[in-house]
Amino acid sequence: MQASGSMSVMTGDLAHSDLSAPPVLDLCGVTLQYKTRESLVTAAYRISFQALPGDRTILLGPSGCGKSTLLKAIGGYLQPVEGQILFRGKPIKRPAPDRVMVFQEFDQLFPWKTVKENITMPLRVARGISQREAEERALDYIDRVRLTKFRDSYPYMLSGGMKQRVAIARALAIEPDILLMDEPFAALDALTRRQMQEELLELWAAIRCNMVFVTHSIDEAILVGSRIVVLSPHPGRVRAELNCSKFDFGSETDPEFSELKTKIHTMLFGAV
Amino acid sequence: MASASASALIDRPEIENALGEVGGIGDVARRLTLWERISQSPVVRRIVVLMIFALLWEGAARWSDNPLLFPSLTDTIVALWDATLNGTLPARVATSLEVLLLGYSLALVIAMLLTIMAVSSAFGADVLTTLTSMFNPLPALAILPLALLWLGIGIPGLILVMVQSVVWTVAINTFVGFQSVPATLRMAGQNFGFSGLGYIFRILIPAAFPFILTGLKIGWAHAWRTLIGAELVFGVASRSGGLGWYIYENRAALETANVFAGLLAVIAIGFTVENLLFRTIEARTIRRWGIVS
Numbered sequence: 001m002q003a004s005g006s007m008s009v010m011t012g013d014l015a016h017s018d019l020s021a022p023p024v025l026d027l028c029g030v031t032l033q034y035k036t037r038e039s040l041v042t043a044a045y046r047i048s049f050q051a052l053p054g055d056r057t058i059l060l061g062p063s064g065c066g067k068s069t070l071l072k073a074i075g076g077y078l079q080p081v082e083g084q085i086l087f088r089g090k091p092i093k094r095p096a097p098d099r100v101m102v103f104q105e106f107d108q109l110f111p112w113k114t115v116k117e118n119i120t121m122p123l124r125v126a127r128g129i130s131q132r133e134a135e136e137r138a139l140d141y142i143d144r145v146r147l148t149k150f151r152d153s154y155p156y157m158l159s160g161g162m163k164q165r166v167a168i169a170r171a172l173a174i175e176p177d178i179l180l181m182d183e184p185f186a187a188l189d190a191l192t193r194r195q196m197q198e199e200l201l202e203l204w205a206a207i208r209c210n211m212v213f214v215t216h217s218i219d220e221a222i223l224v225g226s227r228i229v230v231l232s233p234h235p236g237r238v239r240a241e242l243n244c245s246k247f248d249f250g251s252e253t254d255p256e257f258s259e260l261k262t263k264i265h266t267m268l269f270g271a272v
Numbered sequence: 273m274a275s276a277s278a279s280a281l282i283d284r285p286e287i288e289n290a291l292g293e294v295g296g297i298g299d300v301a302r303r304l305t306l307w308e309r310i311s312q313s314p315v316v317r318r319i320v321v322l323m324i325f326a327l328l329w330e331g332a333a334r335w336s337d338n339p340l341l342f343p344s345l346t347d348t349i350v351a352l353w354d355a356t357l358n359g360t361l362p363a364r365v366a367t368s369l370e371v372l373l374l375g376y377s378l379a380l381v382i383a384m385l386l387t388i389m390a391v392s393s394a395f396g397a398d399v400l401t402t403l404t405s406m407f408n409p410l411p412a413l414a415i416l417p418l419a420l421l422w423l424g425i426g427i428p429g430l431i432l433v434m435v436q437s438v439v440w441t442v443a444i445n446t447f448v449g450f451q452s453v454p455a456t457l458r459m460a461g462q463n464f465g466f467s468g469l470g471y472i473f474r475i476l477i478p479a480a481f482p483f484i485l486t487g488l489k490i491g492w493a494h495a496w497r498t499l500i501g502a503e504l505v506f507g508v509a510s511r512s513g514g515l516g517w518y519i520y521e522n523r524a525a526l527e528t529a530n531v532f533a534g535l536l537a538v539i540a541i542g543f544t545v546e547n548l549l550f551r552t553i554e555a556r557t558i559r560r561w562g563i564v565s
Contacts, residue, residue, distance in 0.1 A: 077459060095462045105456040112478040112561045121474070122464035156562025174464070 022089065024178055024210045025051035025074065029083030032069050043069035044236035046083065049229050051178075056204065056211045056245075058225035060218065062268060066236030067214045071182050074212060075101045088177070097126035100176040104183040106163045109155040109170075115142060116151045119170045126174050141169040144203060161192040165199070172203065178210040185220070197224055198249060218264050222247050222257065230267055239267050343529040351529035352536055361518065361537060368499060368514035369541075371427055375434030376495050382435060383442035383487075390447045397447070404444045412437030412498040416505055430502050437498040438491040445490070449483025450476050482558045489550050496542050515541075 032044040043066035051057045059067040072078045073085060076095040085092050087099065095101075102108070109118050119138035124131065142151050145165040155163055164184055171179055185193045197220060204211065215221050221228050226245035229238055244260060251257050310316055326345055333344035343351075355361035386403075389396035412433045419429035453476055461475035477484065503516025513521070515534060522530035558564050 072459075075459075075463065077462075095459070097463065097465050099463075101459065101463050103456045103460070105454065107454045108456045108460045110457070110460075110475075110478070111563045112481070112557070122460075125466055125470070126464045154561055 021053045023050040023052050026086040030080045030085055031082035032073055033081050042235040047238055049238060049241060056226040058221040058228040059214045059231060060221040060228050061231030062216060062233050064233040065231040067231055068182055071180055071214050075099055075180055097174050098177040099180055100171040100174050101180040102167045102171050102184045104186050106160055108167055109163055111155050114152050114154055115147060115166050118166055119173050122170060123173050137173050141173040145169045160188050161196060181213045183214050218261050222260060230264055340526055340528055343532055347529040348532040352533035355533055364515045364518040371430050372495055372499050375431045376438060379435045379438035383439045386443040387446045391450055400443060400447055404440045408440040413501050416502060425506055430506060433502050434495050434498055437494040442487040442491045445483050445487025449480030453479040482563055492545060500538055
């Protein structure tokens with residue numbers, strides 16, 4: 001099959017990920033389409049990139065670049081019309097607990113279950129473990145997202161940020177091979193969002209699972225990710241792959257940080 | 273212009289207040305007095321309304337002084353008490369409830385099959401929505417003549433009428449409930465490996481429960497009203513006849529206090545199921561989960 005036709009130019013420093021290891025995710029020439037009531041929309045066109053073990057891959061782009069659709073395809077909710085998505089070397093057929101998704105919407109929690117049950121019920125089905133074991137693990141992850149006081153509350157009693165913490169704890173408790181996050185903090189206020197990003201990185205440092213994180217915020221991409229796949233819109237194509245693992249919350253005043261920010265901004269929206 | 277407004281901003285002094293005591297207004301939250309709480313309780317207020325009506329009834333009946341047409345409240349209560357004690361009324365209530373439960377549960381089974389059909393194919397969904405929009409506006413009592421014709425006088429005819437009164441509401445509410453389950457919730461369920469019956473019973477049904485419960489409630493109300501109406505027409509189909517027949521019989525015998533007692537029994541049973549049974553289910557499920565639709 002022909003590649004997209006454009007020449008890839010390697011620039012910048014190398015990611016710190018293990019280059020010799022086989023990729024966790026391998027997308028080759030993936031085109032995604034979905035139907036609305038009126039038309040057939042091409043959301044992503046011939047996307048290719050790899051996620052290596054330990055990567056925090058960011059799919060970054062403005063609305064309409066197909067980043068969420070792409071993540072749904074990795075989740076197994078959507079099949080590519082062209083190309084293929086290999087997960088650990090095998091094509092993705094359907095959703096499965098080795099690829100757990102955290103959504104932007106707060107209604108992803110089961111409203112009829114308490115915080116603890118929201119974690120234990122999926123955990124038991126996904127991993128087939130005993131109720132006691134599931135509860136132990138659930139309480140551990142509830143502690144880690146600092147919701148111990150709310151473990152017996154129902155989701156409607158929680159704030160937006162707390163609901164997203166529960167969703168993250170639920171996903172992590174399943175101990176998936178790869179964590180898929182679809183703009184999980186986009187519906188939160190700026191202060192909560194900032195705090196959640198820091199907490200996510202702390203959690204990640206303890207667990208170090210693979211992660212694909214979708215966002216339209218350049219700042220969030222640089223802070224949370226280790227490698228950014230920049231997508232341009234209508235239809236979504238890979239504009240660039242950039243490394244950003246050296247930046248953290250302390251480096252926001254770093255000139256290199258704002259340089260990278262400007263670079264991405266220029267890629268997406270043209271010169272400022 | 274710009275410099276003038278800028279300097280006006282600069283000229284204003286900054287203010288910082290130390291937050292003092294607020295003792296002047298007392299506690300920030302103060303518990304209401306006992307009387308204030310009682311007078312705000314809906315139960316107490318309804319009891320007051322009921323008592324006013326009881327007094328009006330009693331007064332009007334004594335003033336008109338015609339127990340054949342309009343018995344007083346005390347006569348009615350005495351009739352109700354006697355009929356309960358000598359066992360006639362409980363037997364009639366039992367007959368009615370038995371038929372009701374039979375018809376209601378048969379309707380639920382049929383509704384479940386219709387809903388499964390509707391969720392499993394687009395054609396099934398079209399069948400359900402078309403049939404519902406046809407048959408739902410049709411009062412169940414309107415098919416009584418047909419029921420008499422096909423099944424004769426007896427319990428099967430009553431059941432046919434009751435099924436017609438319940439099945440469409442329950443099926444369409446459940447179906448709409450399933451359709452309104454948020455996509456995110458469905459995707460989350462699939463993600464964790466729920467599928468088949470587990471997916472339906474552990475994800476779809478609880479998520480659609482506000483709709484399902486609404487369907488069950490409306491279905492119950494239809495069934496109860498339809499049954500009493502049908503019994504008035506069907507008369508004594510089984511061993512003793514039901515509550516509707518009791519009312520009809522006593523009207524024929526000009527035992528008007530007993531007619532009123534029968535009506536009170538109909539109200540009492542309807543009220544108990546709708547306000548106690550379904551309220552309790554609601555309080556333990558959707559209110560507790562905060563998903564009241």
